[in-house]
Amino acid sequence: MYIKSKNIARWEKGTKYYMTWIQQDLFGDWYVFRVWGVKNSLNGEECYDWAENEAAANRRLDSLMRMRLRDGYHLASP
Secondary structure (H helix, E strand, C coil), X not given: CCCCEEEEEEEEECCEEEEEXXXXXXXXXXXXXXXXEECCXXXXXXXEEEECXXXXXXXXXXXXXXXXXXXXXXXXXX
16 A cells, blocks of 8 residues: 655755655554754654644644744755
8 A cells, every 4th residue: 555645845954954744654643754864964863743633734744844944944845
């Protein structure tokens, strides 16, 4: 079974990057995925958070977007 990620966004600031997306698992639960690190490095980090539903996951993405922009990141291609 193929699971499609939705609302993929990538931000960059200097050599740093931050990427987010939402995804539904095989049981119907929604998760917000976050990946960050330094470009051209293998030492990135990742984290995922459970969301009550797709709308809650999208609200979390909006919150993360505001934080990245506030911190000086700019939106880049995913």
